Amino acid sequence: MADLQYEVRVAGRLSERAQRAFRDYEEMRIVSAPAETVIYVAVTDEAHLQGILTLLANLRLQVVSMNRIPELP
Structure with missing residues (x-):
């Protein structure tokens, strides 16, 4: 799987703990x-994407939207 770019929007601002985790x-x-x-991220494979989603859940971040984008800004 080639790198895919995603835009992930989460509610509110990231805490210091969340910023350190990323x-x-x-x-x-x-x-x-x-x-x-807004978090822009290049994902290398399905396991990488799942790891990011797991991290978001572990940090108790509310994902508002997640979309593939053509390239990172």
Whole structure:
């Protein structure tokens, strides 16, 4: 599976704990918006995607939307 790019929108702003949890991801960009946080990430395979979804769930982040995008901004 070639890298796929995703835009993940989560409710609210990321806590310091959540920001630290995402520091290990190289192909990830986090942008704060007024009422949500947008996470842009390149995913290498299904296991990588599942790992990100598991991390979001473990951090108790509410995913508002998740969409494939043509390229990372």
